[in-house]
Amino acid sequence: MSLLTVGTVAFDDIETPFGKAGKIVGGAATYISWAASYFTSDVKLVSVIGDDFPQSELDRLEARGVNLKGLQIKEGEKSFFWAGKYHTNMNGRDTLDTQLNVLADFDPILPESFKNVDYVMLGNLTPQVQMRVIEQLEAQPKLIALDTMNFWMDVALGDLLAVIKKIDILIINDEEARQLSGEYSLVTAAEKIIGMGPKILVIKKGEHGALLFHGENIFYAPALPLKEVFDPTGAGDTFAGGFMGYIAKTGDTTFEGMKKAIVAGSALASFCVEKFGIQKLTEINDQLLTERIQRFEKLVRFDTVL
Amino acid sequence: MSLLTVGTVAFDDIETPFGKAGKIVGGAATYISWAASYFTSDVKLVSVIGDDFPQSELDRLEARGVNLKGLQIKEGEKSFFWAGKYHTNMNGRDTLDTQLNVLADFDPILPESFKNVDYVMLGNLTPQVQMRVIEQLEAQPKLIALDTMNFWMDVALGDLLAVIKKIDILIINDEEARQLSGEYSLVTAAEKIIGMGPKILVIKKGEHGALLFHGENIFYAPALPLKEVFDPTGAGDTFAGGFMGYIAKTGDTTFEGMKKAIVAGSALASFCVEKFGIQKLTEINDQLLTERIQRFEKLVRFDTVL
Numbered sequence: 001m002s003l004l005t006v007g008t009v010a011f012d013d014i015e016t017p018f019g020k021a022g023k024i025v026g027g028a029a030t031y032i033s034w035a036a037s038y039f040t041s042d043v044k045l046v047s048v049i050g051d052d053f054p055q056s057e058l059d060r061l062e063a064r065g066v067n068l069k070g071l072q073i074k075e076g077e078k079s080f081f082w083a084g085k086y087h088t089n090m091n092g093r094d095t096l097d098t099q100l101n102v103l104a105d106f107d108p109i110l111p112e113s114f115k116n117v118d119y120v121m122l123g124n125l126t127p128q129v130q131m132r133v134i135e136q137l138e139a140q141p142k143l144i145a146l147d148t149m150n151f152w153m154d155v156a157l158g159d160l161l162a163v164i165k166k167i168d169i170l171i172i173n174d175e176e177a178r179q180l181s182g183e184y185s186l187v188t189a190a191e192k193i194i195g196m197g198p199k200i201l202v203i204k205k206g207e208h209g210a211l212l213f214h215g216e217n218i219f220y221a222p223a224l225p226l227k228e229v230f231d232p233t234g235a236g237d238t239f240a241g242g243f244m245g246y247i248a249k250t251g252d253t254t255f256e257g258m259k260k261a262i263v264a265g266s267a268l269a270s271f272c273v274e275k276f277g278i279q280k281l282t283e284i285n286d287q288l289l290t291e292r293i294q295r296f297e298k299l300v301r302f303d304t305v306l
Numbered sequence: 307m308s309l310l311t312v313g314t315v316a317f318d319d320i321e322t323p324f325g326k327a328g329k330i331v332g333g334a335a336t337y338i339s340w341a342a343s344y345f346t347s348d349v350k351l352v353s354v355i356g357d358d359f360p361q362s363e364l365d366r367l368e369a370r371g372v373n374l375k376g377l378q379i380k381e382g383e384k385s386f387f388w389a390g391k392y393h394t395n396m397n398g399r400d401t402l403d404t405q406l407n408v409l410a411d412f413d414p415i416l417p418e419s420f421k422n423v424d425y426v427m428l429g430n431l432t433p434q435v436q437m438r439v440i441e442q443l444e445a446q447p448k449l450i451a452l453d454t455m456n457f458w459m460d461v462a463l464g465d466l467l468a469v470i471k472k473i474d475i476l477i478i479n480d481e482e483a484r485q486l487s488g489e490y491s492l493v494t495a496a497e498k499i500i501g502m503g504p505k506i507l508v509i510k511k512g513e514h515g516a517l518l519f520h521g522e523n524i525f526y527a528p529a530l531p532l533k534e535v536f537d538p539t540g541a542g543d544t545f546a547g548g549f550m551g552y553i554a555k556t557g558d559t560t561f562e563g564m565k566k567a568i569v570a571g572s573a574l575a576s577f578c579v580e581k582f583g584i585q586k587l588t589e590i591n592d593q594l595l596t597e598r599i600q601r602f603e604k605l606v607r608f609d610t611v612l
Contacts, residue, residue, distance in 0.1 A: 089490045184395045187533045208514035211531060220605050222526035225517060227493045246611075259608035267611075293611045299526050300606050302565035305552075305573075305599045 003248040004141075005032045006046040006108055006133045007123020007237070009053065009071065010080035013097070014276060016231050017088050021276040025057050027080065028123030028147065031237035033066045034281040035268045036121070036245030038289055041065035043245070044114045046133060048106045050078040060282065069111045074102045090229050110136040118251075121244040122146040122167070123237060127159035134166050143253055145169040146198075147240050153179050165197035171240045173204045186211060187218075202243070202262065204236055212262050214255040221262045222300055224270045224292075231276045235269045238281065242268035267292040309554040310447075311338045312352040312414055312439045313429020313543070315359065315377065316386035319403070320582060322537050323394050327582040331363050333386065334429030334453065337543035339372045340587040341574045342427070342551030344595055347371035349551070350420045352439060354408045356384040366588065375417045380408045396535050416442040424557075427550040428452040428473070429543060433465035440472050449559055451475040452504075453546050459485050471503035477546045479510045492517060493524075508549070508568065510542055518568050520561040527568045528606055530576045530598075537582045541575045544587065548574035573598040 007029030014021040029047045036043050044067045051073060062068060083097035108129055115138040122130040124147045134144065144167040152160045153176070164170060170193060174186060180196075181189035190201050190213040201213040207229070209222040243258075243265035250257055270292060274280045313335030320327040335353045342349050350373045357379060364374060389403035414435055421444040428436040430453045440450065450473040458466045459482070470476060476499060480492060486502075487495035496507050496519040507519040513535075515528040549564075549571035556563055576598060580586045 185533055185535075187531045205514070208511070209526075209528060218531055218605060219608065220515075220528035220531065221608075222515060222528055222606075225493045225524055225526065227491050229491075256609060260611045263608060263611050290612055297611065299524060300528075302525065302527075302569060303562060305566045305569050305603065306596055 001040065001118035001142075001248045001251055002042040002044060003036050003040055003119045003121060003244055004044045004046065004110075004114055004117040004133075005029050005036070005121040005123060005241070005244075006130065007032055007125055008080050008103065009045070009047040009049050010082065010103075012233060012277060013081070013083035014231055014233050015085040016090065017086065018228075018230050021231065024277040025054070026082070026234060026277055028125070028234075028237045030061075030278060031234040031272070031281070032121055032123050032241030032244070033061055034064065034278055035238040035241030035265070035272075036248065037064035037066060038242070038268065038284070038286070039245035039249040039264065042248070043067065044070060044117060046070035046108045046110060046114065048072040048074060048102045048108075050102050051075050053079045070109070070114050072109070077102045084233070086232070090232055108133050108136075115139075118142050119244055119248045120144040121240060122163075123240070124149050127152055127156050127163045131159070131163045131166070134163070142251075143168045143244075143247065145171055145240065145244055147171045147236070148176070150176055150179055161196060167198050169200040169202060170198040171202040171204065171243070173206070173236065177201070177203050200258070204239060206232070206235075210239070210262055210266060212255075212258055214258055217255045219255070219259045219262065221259070221266055221296075223266060224296060224299060226270065226273065229273045232273050233277060235272045238272040239265040239269040241265070263293060263296050267296055307346065307424035307448075307554045307557055308348040308350060309342050309346055309425045309427060309550055310350045310352065310416075310420055310423040310439075311335050311342070311427040311429060311547070311550075312436065313338055313431055314386050314409065315351070315353040315355050316388065316409075318539060318583060319387070319389035320537055320539050321391040322396065323392065324534075324536050327537065330583040331360070332388070332540060332583055334431070334540075334543045336367075336584060337540040337578070337587070338427055338429055338547035338550070339367055340370065340584055341544040341547030341571070341578075342554065343370035343372060344548070344574065344590070344592070345551035345555040345570065348554070349373065350376060350423060352376035352414045352416060352420065354378040354380060354412045354414075356408050357381050359385045376415070376420050378408075378415070383408045390539070392538070396538055414439050414442075421445075424448050425550055425554045426450040427546060428469075429546070430455050433458055433462050433469045437465070437469045437472070440469065448557075449474045449550075449553065451477055451546065451550055453477045453542070454482065456482055456485055467502060473504050475506040475508060476504040477508040477510065477549070479512070479542065483507070483509050506564070510545060512538070512541075516545070516568055516572060518561075518564055520564060523561045525561070525565045525568065527565070527572055527602075529572060530602060530605060532576065532579065535579045538579050539583060541578045544578040545571040545575040547571070569599060569602050573602055
C-alpha cells in the first residue's frame with residue numbers, strides 16, 4: 001500500500017568521535033524513504049531541494065521505488081544544510097551551522113496522484129507545513145503519523161498542537177514527550193499526549209529502545225545493544241520510516257501489528273547508526289534485514305516464567 | 307535449593323519528592339532476603355546489627371523462612387544507618403548521612419550449616435568481607451553472584467578485582483559497568499568484565515530494564531513503565547534477590563533459565579519502588595506476583611515479524 005512522506009531532503013556535515021563525514025546527503029524524508037523502501041515499493045516523497053543536490057542520489061531513491069513527483073527543485077537556490085558535532089559517547093550533540101535555504105519558504109504541493117494515499121508519515125518540519133500536507137489530502141488515509149522536535153514546542157506550540165489534533169500516531173523521543181506533556185513519567189506523559197488527539201504514541205528512547213502506547217496497551221521493544229554507534233544521525237527518521245513502511249506493507253494497524261512494526265523500525269535504525277548518514281541503509285538487503293530482525297526477536301524472547 | 311546471602315541489615319532515612327520515610331528498615335540483605343523468599347524458603351542470611359534493631363522485623367524475616375543463624379547482634383552497638391534524599395524525577399540522590407556503626411569492623415562468620423549451600427548472593431559490601439564469606443564455604447556452590455558499587459572501585463579496586471575473580475555472576479548497574487571496564491558501550495564493557503572472571507554479567511539499567519550477558523548470548527528485559535516511582539531505594543537489591551531466589555527455586559542456570567530469572571527479579575523490583583523501603587515487599591503475595599510477571603510477559607511479547 002502507498003506511503004506518503006514529507007520532510008527534508010538535505011545536506012549534513014557530521015562530526016563524531018570516529019571522524020568527519022564531510023558534506024553528505026541527509027534529511028528526514030531521505031531516511032524515511034530509504035527505510036520504508038525495504039517494506040513497500042510505493043513511497044511518495046514531498047520535499048524541496050536546490051539545484052545543488054546530486055541527481056545520482058535522486059536516481060538511487062527512484063531505483064528503490066520512491067516517487068519523486070512531489071519533490072520541488074528550486075533553480076539557483078541551495079538545499080537545506082545542517083552541521084553538527086556529537087559529544088564523546090554520542091549522548092548529545094551541538095549544532096554548528098543551520099542554513100535553511102530552500103526550506104525558508106517551502107510550500108509543499110501534492111501532485112494529484114499523491115492526494116489519495118493509504119498511509120502518511122509527516123517527518124519533522126514546521127508544523128504549518130505538516131498541516132498544509134494534511135489539508136491537501138482528498139481522502140482520509142488509514143493512518144497519519146507525525147514526528148516533531150523540541151524546537152517546535154518552543155517556537156510554534158500552537159501550530160504544533162493544531163496539527164497533532166489531526167493525526168493518528170505521534171512518534172517522538174522521551175525528552176520531547178516530557179516537554180510536550182510537562183510530565184516526567186512516560187506513562188503519565190503518554191496519557192496526556194493521547195488526550196491531545198493522537199490515538200497512538202510511540203516514544204523513542206534511543207539505546208534504551210522504544211515504547212508503543214496503543215489505547216490501554218503498552219509494548220516495550222528494547223534496542224539492540226551495539227558495540228559501537230558510529231553516527232546516530234537519522235536513526236529516529238529511519239525508525240519512523242521502517243515503522244510506517246512495515247505498516248504500509250502489512251496493512252495491519254492493530255496493537256499486535258504495530259508491535260511488529262516497532263521491531264521492524266528498530267532493526268532498520270540499528271543499521272543506520274553503523275556508518276555515516278544513509279550509507280549503511282543503501283548497503284543492506286532483504287537477507288541482512290531478516291537476520292537483523294531475527295536477532296531482535298532472539299534478544300527479547302523468553303519462556304513463560306511461572 | 308538453598309540461597310546464602312550476605313549484606314547489610316540496617317536503617318535508612320529516605321526523602322523523596324513524595325515525602326519523608328523517617329527511620330525505616332533497609333539494607334541490601336534485607337531486600338535480597340525478602341525478594342528471594344517469594345521463590346525459595348531456604349534463605350540463609352549473614353549480617354550484623356546492633357541491639358537497636360527491632361525484633362519484630364527479624365520475626366517477619368523468619369516467618370518468611372529466612373534463617374538468621376548467621377546474623378550477629380552486637381550488644382551496646384548501633385546498626386548501620388544511611389540517610390539520603392532523592393532529586394526531583396528520582397534520577398539521582400544525595401547521601402545526607404552515613405553511620406557505619408557495627409559495620410565498621412564486621413567479620414562475617416558462617417555457621418556450620420551455612421557452609422554447604424547451592425547458591426550465594428553477595429550483596430554490596432566491602433569486597434574483603436565478601437571474600438571472607440567465599441573463603442568459609444566448604445563446597446563450591448552452583449553459582450556465586452556479587453553486587454558492588456562505584457565506591458569500592460574508587461577505594462578498594464584491588465580487593466574488588468580479587469573477589470570478582472572468584473564469582474560466577476556480577477550484578478551491577480550501567481554506570482558501574484562503565485566505570486569498572488572503562489568502556490562506554492555496554493557490549494564492550496561486558497566483554498571486558500567477563501574477561502575479569504565472572505562468566506555471566508547482569509547490567510541493571512533502572513527504568514530502562516536489564517541486560518543479561520551469558521557467554522555469546524545477550525538478553526534484554528525492559529522494565530515495566532510505571533506511572534510513579536515512589537522510592538527507588540533497594541530496587542537493585544530486590545532485583546538481585548528475586549533473580550537468585552528464582553534460580554534457587556528452579557535450579558536452572560542455563561541462558562534460558564536465567565532469562566526467566568531476570569524477569570522474575572524485574573517484577574519484584576517493580577513492586578519495591580511503589581512504597582517506602584521494604585513496605586510493598588511485605589504486602590505482596592504469590593497471586594500479585596504472578597499477575598505482575600504476566601504483565602511483564604505481555605509487555606514484550608510479539609509475533610514473528612517476517
